[in-house]
Amino acid sequence: MNIIALIALAFAMSMDAFAAAIVQGVHKRTVSVATALKVGVTFGATEMLTPIVGYFVGRFAQTWVESFDHWLSFILLAGIGIHLIYETLGNQGDEIPKPTSFAKTLLTAFATSIDAMIVGVSLAFLEVNIWLAGALIGLTTFLMTSLGVSVGATLGKKVGKIAQMMGGVVLIAIGVFILVTHLLDV
Template sequence: MNPIALLLLAFAMSTDAFAAAIGKGASLKKPSFSEALRMGVIFGSIEAITPVIGWLIGKSASSYVETWAHWIAFFLLVVLGLYMIYEGMKPVSEEVEKPSSHSFLKVSLTAIGTSIDAMAVGVGLAFINVNILIAAALIGLATTFMVTLGVMLGRTIGSVLGHRAEVFGGLTLIAVGVWILLGHL
């Protein structure tokens, strides 16, 4: 696989994480660049690890991962999206404010949900001549960049949507999950 194809693959793998990051940024109270970068690094790290896992599995059991990866991603993203919608629909009290950051666990679960497809790509990469470490690093870097950008864009969207930004974020995660599922059916 040539370097340009690898770079295009890396950015293609980061698009669903970018969409989820916009929702995450919208649900926060004016996220700072450092918070956006923290989320970008979490997403990027997970997105870099999953193709390596897929590559390793691809060497032994590719049909299992390819069969179930999109269902796992769909389930995780829908559950997280429904939770965000639930949180966004709660009555607003005067004292409740948007959080300034999301927990590591919440960000990691969302990142895992959006990176399941990268695991399936890793399975495919196991059957072609590609350096998986370079491919994984490029995917991780592209995702870090795109998620950081997405959170900062979500900040603008959040100021427009107000408290309902959490609902927007949840709907975005569900849409990404459905998109992944439909892309594999």
């Protein structure tokens, strides 16, 4: 996976966290720089670690699934992308919890990073530097959530839904790219 695909993946993985951060910002009247950075670090660290954990789980299982790994990557990424789009279209209310404490922020960060763990599993079947991928995902999520919580009150809930849908579309595109490039190489 080249650096452009990793950057696109990092942005896609950060979109649900960005949407959650916007919702946090919507619930607050003012957001200090310190608060935005705390939210960013919490989400960024969580999003950095979960794909690394998923990667090592996937590496462990690699010998059993090498013959269909490209299909597995495609199904996992496309499935997550479709789920993000479906969740966004079906979410008429505000289902993301209103974090008022560090524990709730951490819980929200973990909830939005479960998909990153699954992506980490799919990355185990590709030639990827997982440390670079994890760092890019974590840094991008840090930046996006710090920004999201800062501007959430101004932009409102609609931008959060658009960001989450864009993340879903990018994940589907990456899954299709992995599948097509593997099928053309075989």
